Amino acid sequence: MSACVADSLSMSSDKNTVEIVSEDLAHKPNPITSVLSAQSNIFADEDHDITLTFIREYEKNGPTSMTVVDLNAVTKKIDKQMMLIMFLCYTCQFIDKVALNYANIMGLKKDLGLVGNQFSDLATYFFVGFLVFEPIQGFFIQKNSPTRVLAVNVMIWGVLCMCSSATSNFAGMLSVRVLLGCSEAAIAPCLVLITASWYTRGQAAFRTGIWYCGLGGGQIIGGLISFIFQQISPSAPFQGWKIMFLVVGFGNLLVGVAAYFYLPVNPVDCRFLTDDEKYALLTKLSEAKIGVQSKKFVKSQVWEALTDITLYLFFIIACTISFSSNTITTFSSVDILSFGFTSKQAALLNMPSGAVSIISTLLSTFFIMKGFPRGLSIMILCLPAVCGGALLSFLPKSNQAGLLVGIYMINTIVAPLAIVYAWVGNCVAGHTKKICFNVAVMFGFGLANILGPQSYRADDYPDYIPAKVSMLATQAATIGIAALINLVYFMRNKKRSKEAEKAIDEDVAAAYLNKTDFENRSFKYLY
Secondary structure, three states: OOOOOOOEEEEOOOOOEEEEEOOOOOOOOOHHHHHHHHOHHHHHOOOOOOHHHHHHHHHHOOOOOOEEEEHHHHHHHHHHHHHHHHHHHHHHHHHHHHHHHHHHOOOHHHHHOOOOOHHHHHHHHHHHHHHHHHHHHHHHHHHOOHHHHHHHHHHHHHHHHHHHHHOOOHHHHHHHHHHHHHHHOOHHHHHHHHHHHHOOHHHHHHHHHHHHOHHHHHHHHHHHHHHHHOOOOOOOOOOHHHHHHHHHHHHHHHHHHHHHHHOOOOOOOOOOOOHHHHHHHHHHHHHHOOOOOOOOOOHHHHHHHHOOHHHHHHHHHHHHHHHHHHHHHHHHHHHHHHOOOOHHHHHHHOHHHHHHHHHHHHHHHHHHHOOOOHHHHHHHHHHHHHHHHHHHHHOOOOOHHHHHHHHHHHHHHHHHHHHHHHHHHHHOOOHHHHHHHHHHHHHHHHHHHHHHHHOOOHHHOOOOHHHHHHHHHHHHHHHHHHHHHHHHHHHHHHHHOOOOOOOHHHHHHHHHOOOOOOOOOOOOOOO
């Protein structure tokens, strides 16, 4: 790099190609350069986004001549470096849930001496730890890189999962499950923040869908693992479900180590992009007016989040979605057994549920990337889930095929949570406010997962009709909540369209000065 100033960055006729020019500073100043020159004192304030320091240095030591950066190529580099590991992180944290599901039909209940509702309590108290630790994990994420918090928690998760095989009674397994919940509280918020920090709003929904497919992948892999370890004789000195937890936990540990070394701290500090590519990427990301990361905790943003009605709407929709999605994944094998199938058959017959989850997630987020409305996508996905809930609730037990189809159809309710994750990441600005929204969504997720397992009561065995009707009701409620969020964002955009446009330098500054979507009146909501 020379000492010349990179003073012009423009989009060519191809919106995915950026030209960085070191000439013509006086005539075509970069909007970010204008911000830096007009507000040079911001570097003494830790409230600004971390990317500003990089931009200032780049502006001083930019290229000596025109440099063309292909943003499509940059995105492919990011995908290659990050998406597989993010997918594996979400897969691993989900496999343990289905591992508990399958362990139940592999003899866990008998070996641990579980009685009454104790198996349901194992699923419930996992999320008690999850809820208690969610704000604590939010604090760690605010003060540290989300990639580091993610990697450390995945490693801890792996160790704890292996400890599950050492338990011999309800109390021991319950303790491990609570600690696992504390660790998992960081996984989804970290992945949401990482995605929003590296991808444009158009790209983020589909990338969220990709790593969220780990849920369906966990269902498929978990079914295979369960089937394999069910071949171990019940009289073996070490039970099959215990070996399963050891294998799953060790896999988690390896993924956590890979995440620590391969996921970069942030776009500024990554090694696989050149400075020109970083500069072009950050400028493209600034169009969303969201920013990348600020380590300062801003109290005013917490208050703003608490007074934003969409915080509560996202909390509620996370509850209604998660009540069904995680209940069906935890108890699907129990349901299939109740249809008259064997435990080995239940493991294999549950695998198509993962395929339904993956297909619905990828299709919906792909069309969102192409411009399809987010709220409408959620409503459409809820329709087959409602039909599936009705089949499970009202079909006679003798109709095995129809009941299986009902379970598979309910799994379309899994995809809307990926859309909610991306929606929050794209429609909330201000780093502290964004973390508050993520915590609210995860609180909704955790609360639903406390209530959901409790709907499967021992007194309702084997049909569990109240649980199935509850899933049907929450799926229907999700449609109304999605429509309401759409309406709120539509009205906000309509009101802002009547306000005077701000200067472009002030507009871009908001992205890097840690301004919220309320403070930056040029911010446009997606719906």
